[in-house]
Amino acid sequence: MSRRLTLLLASLVVLIGLLLAYLASKATPYEEVVEHGPAPEVAADPYLAARQFLIAQGRQVARTSGLERQPERRPSSQVLLMLGDRSEMTPTQTERLLDWVAEGGHLVFVAEQIWDETTERSGDLLLDALQLQQHETAADSTARDTATEQRDPQPRLTRLYLENEDAPAFLAFDTGFHLYDAGHRAHAWANSDDATHMLQLRHGQGLVTALTDAWIWQNAQIGQYDHAWLLWYLTQDRDVQLAYDTEQDSLPRLVMRHFPEALAALLIMVLLGAWHVGQRHGPLIETNDRSRRRLQEHLRASADFLYRRAGPNHLLETLQADVHRRIRSRHPGFDQLPLDQQYQRLAALCQLPTQYIEQALSRPAKALGAAEFTRQVTYLQRIRNSL
Template sequence: MNPRRYGYAVAGLALLLLGGLGVYFSGKLQPYETTIEHGPAPKARQDPYLAAHLFLLDQDRRVTRSESFASMPATNEVLLLLGERSAMTPLQTQRVLEWVSEGGHLVFVAERLWDEHSARSGDLLLDALNLQQHLATDHLPADEAARAIGVKDQPQLTRLYLENEDAPVYLAFDTDYHLYDAGQRAHAWANSAGATHMLQLRHGEGLVTALTDSWIWQNDRIKEYDHAWLLWYLTQDRAVTLAYHGEHDGLFTQLLRHFPEALASLALMLLFATWHFAQRQGPLLPPPDHSRRQLEEHLRASASFLYRHAGPRQSLAMLQQDIQRRARQRHPGFEELAVAEQCRVLATLSRLPLPTIEQVLRPAPAKIGVSDFTRQVAHLQRIRNAL
C-alpha cells in the first residue's frame, strides 16, 4: 500500500473514533446551573452600613456621609452617630447638643457602662443627657437575673408599641444591656423581657434617640424582623447624615488614605538612603587564611601595628630600653658606668664605631625619615644581638 494512502486511512479511522466518542459522551452529559457565593462585595466589607445607606436612598432621602464633626448638618435633618465616639471631645459634644436643641434629631449608640463609684460613665453624650447604661442582669432581682441567664441562648426580641397600632414592632437588640432614664425625661421606649434598649426624649426643640446598639442596621441584620422599618420610622421625611467615625483621623491615617503612593516612595527612598550610607568605604579585605600561623607573620604584624599607632620614635625607644635591660643582665655593673663608658663597651661588643653607638642611643628626633629609621633599627638590632 502506498504510505501516503496508509496515513490517510489511519487519520480517517482516528477521526471516526473521536467522533464516536464525542457522540457517546455528549449523550451522557447533562447541563445544570449552580450558584457560587463569593461573599460580600469589597465595598460592603468596608462599609458595615452600606445596606442602610442604600435603603435610605431608596426612600428618596438625601443621605450624607460624614466622618467628623467639622460641620453640623441642618437643624431639620437626622444625625446618625453609628461609629466609635471614644475620642469625642467635650466641645464636640456641646456642639452636637446645641444642634439638637435647635431642632435636630440625634440617634446615637450608648458606649459606656455606668460607674457607681465615679457617678459617671465616661460617655459624654450619655452623661450630658442624664442617661445610664447598665448590664441587663444588674437591675433585676436575683431570681429574675438567674432566669434571664438561663434563657440567654433563646431569642429575646425587643417590642416597640406605637399609638394606634395593634401589633408591636419586633427588634433584635442585644439583650445584655439596659438603658435607664435617670432624669425621667423619656417619652418613648422599647423593651425586651428584662431591659430597655431604646429611649427617646426631647432636648430643646429637637429629639434624641439613644440605643444600646446599632447592629440591627448592619448589612447582615437590617433585613431581619422590623429593623429596616425602625430606620425608616426614625428618619422619615428628613435628610440623613451618617457619621461613621466620631473622631478626627490622625495625620498619618489621612496621608495613608489620600497619598499612599507618596508614602511608599518616601519609604523606599529612606530604605535606599540607609543602604547607601551604611556601605563600607574602600575595598573589602579578603578573608584571612587561618592556616598561616608563622611566628614571622606575627612579628611583622606586631611591628606594623606599633609603627602605625606609636610612631617610629616609640619603636626606637623600645629597642633602646631592650638594649639597656640586656646589658644589665649580661654584664653586671653596666648601669653604674658613665654614658661614655657604656657606649665604649657596646662599641667593643658590637664592633660598631663609637660615634655610631652614641648616635643610635640618643633619643630619636620628632621627625625621622624612612631610611634613617631603617638604618638606626639595623644598628640597634646588631647591638642587641651582640649582647
C-alpha cells in the same frame, strides 16, 4: 503505502467520532451558582444598605466619617445618626451638638460606655450630659430561658409599642445591655423581657434617641424583623446625616493580601543583598605571631626606644663603658698607662689612626648627629672586636 496511511487516518477519525458521541450521550447539563460574597463597596461600608434604603424613601442623605463636621443649621429639618466611634469626642463638641438639638434637631446615637458606680459617671459625654446610664444585663439561666420561650416564641426580641397601633414592632437588639433613664425624662422606650434598648427624650426644642447598639441597621440585618421600619420611623420628614467610620485596611495589609509572592521575592532579595554586602572580599590579613620574633629584633627595638628617649650620647657612653670593661679584663695594667700610650696600643691592635681612637673613647661635648653617631659606633665596635 500512501493508501494504508489514508485508511488508518480514516479509521482513527471514525473512532474519535464514536467516542465523542458516546460521551455526549452520557453528559448531563447542570447549573451551579458560585457565591462570590458581597461586592467590595458593600464590604467596605456596613451601612450601605441603610443609606440606599433612606435614599429610596426620598430622604436627602449625607455621610461623614468623623466628628469634624457638625450638623448644619436648620436643625428642625435634620436628623443626625451617630453610629460610629465617639471616643475622641471633646466636651466642646458635645456641648455644641446638644445646643443644635435644643434648637430643634433630632440626634440618634449609640451608647458606648458602661455606668461606673464608683465614679458615678460612664465617661460617655453624651450619656452623662443627658443623665442616661448603660448597664450590662445579668446572664439568664437555662431553665428561665426555657420557661420564657414556652410562654413567648420570641422572648429575646425588643418590642416598640406606638399609640394607635395594635401590634408592636419587633427589633433584634443585643440583650446584653440595658439603658436606664436616671433623670426620668424619657417619654418613649423599647424593651425586651429583661432590658431597655431604646430611650427617647426631649431636649429643648429637639429630640434625642439613645440606642444600646446599631448593628440592626447594618447590611446583613436591616432586612430582618422591623429594622428598616425603625430607621424610617426615626428619620421621617427630615434630611439625614450619617456619621460613622468605615474600617479601611492599611496599605501593608492590602499588599500582604494581594501580593504575597511579590513580598516573598522582595524579602529574598533583601536577604541575598545583606549576605552579599556582609561577605568577605579578598584574603584575610595574617596577624603577626609574636612568638616568632628573634632576639636581634628585640635588641633593635630596645635600641630604637633608648635612642628616641635617652638620645645618642647615652647609647654612645654605654658602648664606651663596655669597651673599657673589656680592656681591663683582657689587658691588665692598661689603665696604668698614659693616655698617649693607651691610644697608640689600641691603634696598633685595631689598625686605626690614633686620632680615631681618641675621638671614639672621648666623651662628646655636644649631641651628635646621626652620621657622627654612626661613625663613633663603628670605631668603638672595631676596637671592641680587636681586643
